[in-house]
Amino acid sequence: MKQASPLFLIDLLKVFAALVIILHHLSSYGQIAEDARAFLPGVMNFLFEYGRYAVQIFLVMAGYLATQSLTRFANAKFSSQNLLRVIINRYLRLFAPYIAALVFTILCAWIARFWVNDEFVGEQETLGQFLAHLFFLQGILGLDSISAGVWYVAIDWQLYSVLAVLLISFSSYQALIWFISIIATASLLYFNRSNQYEAYFIYFIGSYSLGVLAYLAKNFIDKKIQGLAKFVLIAIGVIIAVSTLQQVWLRNFLAWFVAIALLVWGNTAYPGAGSVTHGLRVSVLRAIAWASPRSYCAFLIHFAFILLANTLYIASGIHSHESGLIAIGLMLGVVVCSAIAANYMYRLVEIPSAKLKI
Numbered sequence: 001m002k003q004a005s006p007l008f009l010i011d012l013l014k015v016f017a018a019l020v021i022i023l024h025h026l027s028s029y030g031q032i033a034e035d036a037r038a039f040l041p042g043v044m045n046f047l048f049e050y051g052r053y054a055v056q057i058f059l060v061m062a063g064y065l066a067t068q069s070l071t072r073f074a075n076a077k078f079s080s081q082n083l084l085r086v087i088i089n090r091y092l093r094l095f096a097p098y099i100a101a102l103v104f105t106i107l108c109a110w111i112a113r114f115w116v117n118d119e120f121v122g123e124q125e126t127l128g129q130f131l132a133h134l135f136f137l138q139g140i141l142g143l144d145s146i147s148a149g150v151w152y153v154a155i156d157w158q159l160y161s162v163l164a165v166l167l168i169s170f171s172s173y174q175a176l177i178w179f180i181s182i183i184a185t186a187s188l189l190y191f192n193r194s195n196q197y198e199a200y201f202i203y204f205i206g207s208y209s210l211g212v213l214a215y216l217a218k219n220f221i222d223k224k225i226q227g228l229a230k231f232v233l234i235a236i237g238v239i240i241a242v243s244t245l246q247q248v249w250l251r252n253f254l255a256w257f258v259a260i261a262l263l264v265w266g267n268t269a270y271p272g273a274g275s276v277t278h279g280l281r282v283s284v285l286r287a288i289a290w291a292s293p294r295s296y297c298a299f300l301i302h303f304a305f306i307l308l309a310n311t312l313y314i315a316s317g318i319h320s321h322e323s324g325l326i327a328i329g330l331m332l333g334v335v336v337c338s339a340i341a342a343n344y345m346y347r348l349v350e351i352p353s354a355k356l357k358i
Contacts, residue, residue, distance in 0.1 A: 008285075009265045010061065011292035013258070017057040018295040019335070022302045024051025025148050026334060029120040029303075030310035031319050032327045039324020055152065056207050056255040059159075063211025064262050066160050070167055071220065083168050087161045089357050091136075096353030097345055098153050101300035102133055105147040108304040108311075115315040121307065122146070139199030148303040151199075158201035159208045173225045177216065181232045184209035188236070188252050189243055206252070210236065210259035218263050233259060291339070297350055298342035305334045305341070 027033050027047040037044035070086070112121050125146055132138040133146055136154035145151055170176040187206030197203040210233065217229035237260070240252045270285060291298075309330045313319045318326055 005269060006289055006292070007266065008268050008270045008288075009261065010065070011270075011288050013057050013061055013261075014295045015288050015291045017054040017061075018291075018299050020047075020051050020054035021058075021149060021299060022335060022338060023047050023331075024054065025303060025306060026331045027051065029148070029306055030116070030118055030313075032306075032310050032313055032330050035319070035322050035324050035327040036331060037324075038322070039328065050250075053251050053254055056251050057258050058152065059204055059207035060211040060214070060255050060258040060262065062156055062159065063163070063208035064215045064259075064266065065211075066163050066208075067212045067215040068219070070164055071215075080168065083164055085358055086164050090160045090164075091157055092356040092358075093354065094153055094157060096356065097297050097300055097350045098150070099134070100345060100349050101297070101304070102130070102146055102150065104301065105304040105307070106130075108307040109146075112307045112311045115311050116307075118310070120148075142199075147300070148306075149299060153300075155201065155204055159205060162201050162205065163208075163212065173216070173220070173222070174228060177213070177225070177228050177232055180209045180212060181236065184213075184236060185239055188240065188249075188255075192252075193249070207255035210255050211262065214259040214262040214266065218266055230263070233263065294339070294342040294346045297345040298338050301341045301345060302334065302338040305337045308337075309334050 024047050027037065027044045033044070033048075037048075106125055109121055109125070113124075122144055129138065129143050129146065132141050132143050133150065136157050138145055139151050139154055166176055166179065170179065183202070184206045187202055187204070187209070191197045191202045192204070192206055194203075201208075213229045213233040213236075217226050217233055220226050220229065237256045240249075240256055243249070243252075270289065313327070313330055
């Protein structure tokens with residue numbers, strides 16, 4: 001059931017969400033962000049306030065792709081031994097690029113502390129803090145993150161593990177879908193609205209479950225399961241709409257719309273060469289196809305370059321000019337450097353580490 005060829009919407013959403021998150025962090029941290037906001041207040045404030053919503057795209061797609069991976073057990077006995085293997089292999093899949101990015105970020109933060117006196121740089125990392133990150137426990141233990149966004153990797157592993165546990169716990173997909181509908185609704189309407197749960201899977205499983213339902217509704221081999229998943233997905237959308245009578249939560253709407261987009265266009269392939277005539281369009285499609293598999297590495301590594309860019313900005317004295325144009329230029333440099341570093345990390349770390357399995 002796993003898709004063999006690249007899918008356009010999946011790749012597009014991965015690249016778009018990663019880019020928006022990078023821009024959100026650029027609008028949030030350091031003197032560069034402050035000067036850029038003074039130069040382009042509307043754009044920078046929008047990225048600061050709403051850029052974080054791109055996490056919803058990641059969550060829905062993660063649920064969609066995790067279900068694609070795990071439903072290969074649909075017609076096989078999913079034993080506890082297999083469950084443990086799946087969970088550990090997921091950890092290993094995330095581990096190598098994650099640790100490489102953390103080490104590089106620690107080095108960049110050490111350099112930045114010589115010149116940058118800002119809260120976002122953080123204090124010197126401790127061994128305990130690093131070990132907590134090593135096992136994705138930093139959020140649960142209430143420790144500061146070494147890098148922006150690494151909390152998502154820990155949550156992704158929690159969510160994937162929970163989904164794998166659910167698959168072994170339920171004897172039928174009908175029961176699984178009904179249970180998912182209950183925990184998704186509870187998450188979207190209650191747990192996701194309280195910050196005390198944000199270090200745990202229950203805070204995010206609402207959006208993640210929408211991706212799970214979208215995949216089952218579109219690709220599951222049993223038509224009855226498809227129909228039930230579609231019904232539940234639409235019903236949750238109605239519940240989200242009705243809940244706006246109390247309070248509007250844009251991130252819930254965004255997650256639902258992404259799930260619907262995956263339901264409708266999730267299997268859409270890239271346009272064929274015969275239908276693509278414009279040179280710019282060809283370049284854009286190639287760029288998306290190139291960037292998509294590297295988006296995880298770019299997501300992990302970009303904060304290190306935000307640290308370096310702010311260090312260069314302050315250490316060189318350029319910040320004294322308070323030039324928004326220079327700040328925007330440095331932001332562009334961070335995006336480019338992140339893409340270049342992500343390419344090398346993908347080729348030298350992520351691809352070889354894919355062989356780490358038990």
